Amino acid sequence: MEVDFSKIEYIAFDADDTLWVNETYFREAEEAFASLLEGYETKNKIDQELFKKEMDNLALYGYGVKGFMLSMIESAMEISNGRVSLEVLDKIIGIGKKMINHPVELLDGVEEVLKTLSPKYHVMVVTKGDLLDQERKLEKSGLAQYFHHVEVLSEKKETNYSNLLEHLRIPAEKFLMIGNSLKSDVLPIVNIGAQAIHIPFHTTWQHEMVQGDHASDTYLSLDSIRGVLKYL
Amino acid sequence: MEVDFSKIEYIAFDADDTLWVNETYFREAEEAFASLLEGYETKNKIDQELFKKEMDNLALYGYGVKGFMLSMIESAMEISNGRVSLEVLDKIIGIGKKMINHPVELLDGVEEVLKTLSPKYHVMVVTKGDLLDQERKLEKSGLAQYFHHVEVLSEKKETNYSNLLEHLRIPAEKFLMIGNSLKSDVLPIVNIGAQAIHIPFHTTWQHEMVQGDHASDTYLSLDSIRGVLKYL
Numbered sequence: 001m002e003v004d005f006s007k008i009e010y011i012a013f014d015a016d017d018t019l020w021v022n023e024t025y026f027r028e029a030e031e032a033f034a035s036l037l038e039g040y041e042t043k044n045k046i047d048q049e050l051f052k053k054e055m056d057n058l059a060l061y062g063y064g065v066k067g068f069m070l071s072m073i074e075s076a077m078e079i080s081n082g083r084v085s086l087e088v089l090d091k092i093i094g095i096g097k098k099m100i101n102h103p104v105e106l107l108d109g110v111e112e113v114l115k116t117l118s119p120k121y122h123v124m125v126v127t128k129g130d131l132l133d134q135e136r137k138l139e140k141s142g143l144a145q146y147f148h149h150v151e152v153l154s155e156k157k158e159t160n161y162s163n164l165l166e167h168l169r170i171p172a173e174k175f176l177m178i179g180n181s182l183k184s185d186v187l188p189i190v191n192i193g194a195q196a197i198h199i200p201f202h203t204t205w206q207h208e209m210v211q212g213d214h215a216s217d218t219y220l221s222l223d224s225i226r227g228v229l230k231y232l
Numbered sequence: 233m234e235v236d237f238s239k240i241e242y243i244a245f246d247a248d249d250t251l252w253v254n255e256t257y258f259r260e261a262e263e264a265f266a267s268l269l270e271g272y273e274t275k276n277k278i279d280q281e282l283f284k285k286e287m288d289n290l291a292l293y294g295y296g297v298k299g300f301m302l303s304m305i306e307s308a309m310e311i312s313n314g315r316v317s318l319e320v321l322d323k324i325i326g327i328g329k330k331m332i333n334h335p336v337e338l339l340d341g342v343e344e345v346l347k348t349l350s351p352k353y354h355v356m357v358v359t360k361g362d363l364l365d366q367e368r369k370l371e372k373s374g375l376a377q378y379f380h381h382v383e384v385l386s387e388k389k390e391t392n393y394s395n396l397l398e399h400l401r402i403p404a405e406k407f408l409m410i411g412n413s414l415k416s417d418v419l420p421i422v423n424i425g426a427q428a429i430h431i432p433f434h435t436t437w438q439h440e441m442v443q444g445d446h447a448s449d450t451y452l453s454l455d456s457i458r459g460v461l462k463y464l
Contacts, residue, residue: 060332062364066298073305074325077318086314089321093306100292131363132294132386149399154364167381 003220005231008195010170011117012151014179015127015134017201018225020141021105024203026068029095033072036088040080050075051206058207062154064130069096100133104140107201109226114146116229124149126164126177128156128184156184158191165194178228181208190218199225235452237463240427242402243349244383246411247359247366249433250457252373253337256435258300261327265304268320272312282307283438290439294386296362301328332365336372339433341458346378348461356381358396358409360388360416388416390424397426410460413440422450431457 016022034046041049053075054068061067072092076084117123124147127134131152138144149168153160165172172193179185180201187210189196196219222228248254266278273281285307286300293299304324308316349355356379359366363384370376381400385392397404404425411417412433419442421428428451454460 060329061298062362066293066302069302070298070325070328073321077322082318084318086309086316089305090309093302096302097292130294131384135386152363154367 003195003231005176005195007173008121008176008232009174010122010124010168010176011232012124012126012175012177013114014177014181014185015125015137016129017180017203018107018178018185018199019110019125019143020107020137023201023205025099025102026205027203029068029072029099032095033076033092036091037076037079037084040083046075046079049079053078055207062130063128064133065096065099066130066133068099069093072096100136104137106141106143107225109224111143113225113228114143117232118146118148121232122148124151126151126153126156126161128153156181156188158188161188161194162192165192176232178225180204182210183208186219195219197222197228197231199223199227235427235463237408237427239405240353240408240464241406242354242356242400242408243464244356244358244407244409245346246409246413246417247357247369248361249412249435250339250410250417250431251342251357251375252339252369255433255437257331257334258437259435261300261304261331264327265308265324268323269308269311269316272315278307278311281311285310287439294362295360296365297328297331298362298365300331301325304328332368336369338373338375339457341456343375345457345460346375349464350378350380353464354380356383358383358385358388358393360385388413388420390420393420393426394424397424408464410457412436414442415440418451427451429454429460429463431455431459 013019030047030050033050034043037046050072053071057067057071061070072095073089076089076092114123125138129152134152138150151164153164165175175194176197177185177189177194178197178199180199182198186196186198198219198221220231245251262279262282265282266275269278282304285303289299289303293302301324304327305321308321308324346355357370361384366384370382383396385396397407407426408429409417409421409426410429410431412431414430418428418430430451430453452463
């Protein structure tokens with residue numbers, strides 16, 4: 001695609017799986033969860049039931065580890081037909097606490113990119129999920145110094161972005177979003193007249209998958225975050 | 233005290249127990265929790281253990297219903313010495329879901345005050361807790377139309393307020409905070425050179441209690457939110 005970023009003044013980075021590893025820990029947690037319940041169901045069925053529970057609870061709990069913990073607990077009780085032991089439930093809580101306490105692993109090239117861009121643009125983080133958890137990850141990441149603003153949203157739909165730009169008084173044509181999720185970081189952004197760069201992460205949560213083909217003449221897709229330096 | 237609000241241009245309201253009932257539902261949940269576990273311990277001991285668990289988990293889970301649910305589950309397993317039934321755990325999860333789904337009950341006078349002040353000041357909500365939960369309550373409250381800005385913080389300490397004012401470019405002397413918690417809404421605000429009005433709610437969470445006397449010549453204390461209209 002022909003990209004023109006000459007009007008861009010504000011660059012927002014998604015956090016999870018754009019700046020640092022996240023989805024991998026959820027996959028590992030799901031593996032551990034399935035192992036704990038292997039006496040009751042096949043791994044496939046356990047995965048499906050947990051995902052279904054997460055989706056049922058999403059409107060209630062939102063994104064983040066605490067809601068995931070509660071969904072694991074509820075699923076374990078159902079998958080086992082009320083036979084799961086308290087020891088297993090205790091281990092499930094342990095899986096969640098380990099996730100919250102996990103060290104932050106930056107993705108390759110992130111610090112170099114932020115160091116280069118932060119003196120030239122208004123650089124910010126726009127992420128969704130649990131407020132405390134995201135603030136804690138940002139602090140642990142050592143990246144906080146590069147960001148002029150940090151915004152944690154409860155959802156990343158068009159209206160959330162429109163409200164954010166209005167609130168920060170940023171014209172859409174000056175705004176560029178960089179992230180790993182087509183559904184959350186790219187398509188809604190393009191739809192409100194701003195620009196987006198898609199940098200896929202090797203693992204995508206089922207809930208973030210997008211059906212069908214998407215014309216990439218409306219956004220740039222790159223293999224690695226380092227690639228943005230060729231354009232910005 | 234002699235108050236002078238003539239420089240105030242921005243008025244921030246705390247949400248829980250300032251605009252709407254909140255703490256009451258936590259007290260009711262604690263009652264229900266204690267009833268479920270009455271076979272194992274005295275009510276007093278159950279209350280103490282749950283509060284202790286909440287405090288142990290606070291740095292990890294932050295404020296809000298989901299963390300409270302996880303603390304109840306962990307407490308139930310410990311208080312019962314690993315004997316609590318899954319039926320009881322399921323009921324505990326039900327207590328939490330009921331809290332999340334609870335209708336919003338506005339406190340007396342709130343709508344009148346917001347209707348009067350919102351055309352004359354930049355009126356905002358500054359609350360802490362779970363992002364999604366607070367956004368949902370604001371929407372259910374029917375009050376969203378009165379607020380120019382909504383900020384959910386992970387904590388309400390001096391630095392959180394200083395960062396917020398800096399980010400919104402509001403000079404401290406133009407900022408007034410109105411809330412029910414001396415610890416979270418009043419003392420840190422007075423300490424950063426802004427003004428505060430304290431409107432106590434009949435129930436205060438133990439964690440929000442402040443030790444010692446506090447000179448009320450640095451802030452105004454009122455019985456009801458309606459009282460602010462005499463000053464603003």
